[in-house]
Amino acid sequence: MNPTRSALLVSPPVYDTQYWAHWSLPYGLLRVAAWLQTKGYMLKLIDCMEANKRRTVPRKSRKVRKLCSTDSYTPDSWQGFSVAEDEKVEFCFGIPPEILKKQLKEIQKKAREAQESLFDIQVFPEPDEVWISSIMTYWWESTRDVITECREVFPNAVIRVGGIYPTLAPEHAMENLGLQKPLHLQGRELDPLDPEQQHRDIVVSATIPDANPLPLCLELYQEDGAGEPELEEGAPRKGLPEYTILTTSRGCPFKCSYCAANVLNEGRKVWVREYNSAYEEVKRRFQQGIKEFCFYEDNLLLGKNNFLELIRLIAEDPDLKGIKLHAPEGIEVRLLHPHVVQLMRKAGFGRFYFPLETVNANMQKKWDRTHTNMEKFFYALQNTVDTGYRLRCQDLNCFILFGLPDEDLQAVYDTVVFASSRVGSVIPMLFTPVPNTPIFENYRSYIESKGFDLQHLNGKLLPFLDYNRRKYKDLSVRDYTALESLMWRLNAKVRQESFDLGGTGRVASMFREIFVSTDRPGMRRSPLFLDTPNAEVR
Numbered sequence: 001m002n003p004t005r006s007a008l009l010v011s012p013p014v015y016d017t018q019y020w021a022h023w024s025l026p027y028g029l030l031r032v033a034a035w036l037q038t039k040g041y042m043l044k045l046i047d048c049m050e051a052n053k054r055r056t057v058p059r060k061s062r063k064v065r066k067l068c069s070t071d072s073y074t075p076d077s078w079q080g081f082s083v084a085e086d087e088k089v090e091f092c093f094g095i096p097p098e099i100l101k102k103q104l105k106e107i108q109k110k111a112r113e114a115q116e117s118l119f120d121i122q123v124f125p126e127p128d129e130v131w132i133s134s135i136m137t138y139w140w141e142s143t144r145d146v147i148t149e150c151r152e153v154f155p156n157a158v159i160r161v162g163g164i165y166p167t168l169a170p171e172h173a174m175e176n177l178g179l180q181k182p183l184h185l186q187g188r189e190l191d192p193l194d195p196e197q198q199h200r201d202i203v204v205s206a207t208i209p210d211a212n213p214l215p216l217c218l219e220l221y222q223e224d225g226a227g228e229p230e231l232e233e234g235a236p237r238k239g240l241p242e243y244t245i246l247t248t249s250r251g252c253p254f255k256c257s258y259c260a261a262n263v264l265n266e267g268r269k270v271w272v273r274e275y276n277s278a279y280e281e282v283k284r285r286f287q288q289g290i291k292e293f294c295f296y297e298d299n300l301l302l303g304k305n306n307f308l309e310l311i312r313l314i315a316e317d318p319d320l321k322g323i324k325l326h327a328p329e330g331i332e333v334r335l336l337h338p339h340v341v342q343l344m345r346k347a348g349f350g351r352f353y354f355p356l357e358t359v360n361a362n363m364q365k366k367w368d369r370t371h372t373n374m375e376k377f378f379y380a381l382q383n384t385v386d387t388g389y390r391l392r393c394q395d396l397n398c399f400i401l402f403g404l405p406d407e408d409l410q411a412v413y414d415t416v417v418f419a420s421s422r423v424g425s426v427i428p429m430l431f432t433p434v435p436n437t438p439i440f441e442n443y444r445s446y447i448e449s450k451g452f453d454l455q456h457l458n459g460k461l462l463p464f465l466d467y468n469r470r471k472y473k474d475l476s477v478r479d480y481t482a483l484e485s486l487m488w489r490l491n492a493k494v495r496q497e498s499f500d501l502g503g504t505g506r507v508a509s510m511f512r513e514i515f516v517s518t519d520r521p522g523m524r525r526s527p528l529f530l531d532t533p534n535a536e537v538r
C-alpha cells in the first residue's frame with residue numbers, strides 16, 4: 001500500500017514583453033490536479049499567474065531585449081529608462097522567483113511546525129513531488145527559474161514538468177531545466193504510483209489521457225475560503241476564480257504549417273469530451289457563482305455534434321440564465337453554419353473571433369491552410385450578422401498574422417484594411433515560430449545562423465526581421481510598429497463609432513499618409529508612434 005503522497009503544483013510566472021491575463025487559468029495543471037486526486041494525492045497550488053479582480057497580473061521589468069537578436073542587458077536603473085527603437089523591455093509577469101521562494105519557505109515552515117506540534121493539525125507537508133506546468137516554448141526560462149527555487153527549498157522533492165514546452169521541445173527541456181538525470185515519458189506512460197517513477201525527475205510530453213475528461217480542480221484556489229458562505233449574491237465562492245476554462249475537444253485533422261496541434265495531440269485524430277460530463281461541470285460551477293466559461297480547444301467546432309449538444313443543453317437550461325460563453329481563440333469559419341451560430345448566440349456566446357490571418361490566397365496556400373478561403377470567411381460573417389451580431393462592434397473580430405518569414409507586406413496591409421472594413425476589431429498576431437512545425441523546420445538554418453535559443457523566438461521580438469530584409473532591404477522595426485499602430489488606430493472606430501477614410505480626424509489622416517506616401521509597405525515615413533491603447537494583445 002502506497003502512503004499518501006504530496007505534490008506541490010506550480011504555474012510559473014511569464015517572462016515576456018506583453019501578456020494578456022484575461023483568461024490565464026493554468027487549466028492543464030488543474031486537470032492534472034484532478035487526476036492526482038483520484039490517485040489519493042495531497043495537493044497544494046501556487047499559481048504565479050493568478051490574476052486580480054481586474055484580470056491583470058503584476059509586472060516587474062526584467063531586462064531589455066534587442067529585437068531579432070540574442071542581445072539583452074539590464075540597465076543600471078529602470079528609473080527614467082526608455083528603450084531604443086530596436087529594443088523592448090521584457091517583464092516578469094506574476095509572482096517573480098524570489099517571491100516564490102519566500103512562499104516555498106513559508107510552506108516549509110508551516111509543515112515543520114505542524115510536524116513538531118503535539119496537535120494533529122492538517123497542514124500541507126514538505127512535498128514529495130513538485131509538478132510544474134510549462135506553456136509557451138519561449139517562456140521556458142521561468143520554468144527553469146521555478147525549478148531552481150523549488151530545488152533549493154525542497155531538495156528531496158522530485159520534479160515533474162509537463163505542458164506545451166516539454167511536448168514541443170523535450171530535448172531542450174531535458175538539457176536546460178536543471179533537472180537531475182530526468183526520465184522522458186509520454187503522458188500516457190506516466191504512473192504516479194510506480195515506485196520507479198516516484199524517485200526520478202520527469203519531463204512529460206503530450207497529454208495524460210485519463211486527465212483530459214476531468215473537471216478542473218478549482219478548489220485548490222479555495223484553500224483559505226473553502227466552505228464559507230457566498231460574499232454577495234451570485235458572486236463566486238470565496239477563493240474560486242470568476243471564470244473557468246472548458247476543453248471539450250482536442251486535436252485537428254488539418255496541418256497548417258505554423259501550427260503544433262498535431263504534435264501536441266500525437267497525430268491528426270480529434271478527441272471529444274462527452275458532452276454530459278462537460279454540462280455537469282458547467283452546472284456545478286454556475287451554481288457556485290461562476291458565470292463565465294471560456295473554451296480553449298485546438299479547433300472548437302470539429303467535435304461539432306458533441307459541442308452542439310453541450311450548448312443546446314446550456315441554452316435550454318433555465319438555471320443557467322445569464323451564463324457567458326467565450327471562444328477567444330478563433331473559430332473555424334467553414335463550420336459556422338446558420339444553425340450553429342444561432343445556437344451559439346442562444347447559449348451565450350457574445351463575440352466571435354475569426355482567424356482570417358491573410359486575404360492573400362498564395363499565403364494561405366503556402367501555410368497549407370487548405371480548409372479555409374475568403375468565400376468561407378464571408379459565409380461565416382454573413383451568418384453571424386444574420387443572427388444579430390453587430391458588424392461594426394466588437395461582436396466580430398479578426399486575427400491578422402504578420403511577422404512571418406517571406407511574408408508579402410502588401411498582403412498584410414490589404415488584410416488589415418479589408419478586415420477593418422468588415423469587423424469590429426482587428427487583432428494583430430505577431431508570428432511565433434513553433435518548434436516541431438513545418439515552418440520552423442523550413443527556416444531552421446536561418447534560426448540557427450542567428451544563434452537563437454527558444455526565448456528569442458517570441459513573435460514580439462520580430463525574429464524574422466533580418467530574414468525579411470533580404471527582400472525588403474531597408475525594412476526596419478519602425479515598419480512593424482507602424483503596422484501594429486495602424487491596426488489599433490483602425491480599431492478606434494469601435495470606440496468612436498465610425499472611421500471615415502476621407503475624414504479630417506487624426507486616424508484618417510495618418511492612414512492616408514501611409515498609403516499615399518509609399519508604393520510599397522516597407523515604408524520609411526510612418527509617423528505612427530503613439531502608445532498603443534489598452535486592448536487585447538496576444
Ligand code: B12
Pocket residue numbers: 016018019020021022023024026027028029031032131132133134135136137138160161162163164165168187204206207208209211212247258259260261264296297298328329429430431432433434435459538
Ligand atoms: C490558450 C492558448 C492561447 C491563449 C493564451 C491565454 C493565456 N493567457 O495564456 C491565447 C489565445 C492568448 C494564445 C495566443 C497565442 N498562442 Co496560443 N494557444 C493556446 C492553447 C489553445 C492552449 C494553451 C494552454 O494554456 N494549454 C494548457 C495545456 C498545458 O493544458 P492541457 O493540454 O489540458 O494539459 C495537458 C498536458 O499538457 C499535460 N500537462 C499540462 N501541464 C502539466 C504539468 C505536468 C507536471 C504534467 C506531468 C503534465 C502536464 O497534462 C494535461 C492533461 O492531459 C494552445 C494549443 C493547445 N492545444 O494547447 C495554443 C498554443 C500554445 N499557442 C501557440 C501560439 C503560437 C500562440 C501565439 C504566439 C500565436 C501567434 N501570435 O503566433 C499567441 C501568443 C501568446 C502569448 N501571450 O505570447 C502555439 C504554441 C506556442 C509556443 N511556441 O509554445 C500553440 C501550441 C498553438 C499551436 N497549435 O501551435 N494562445
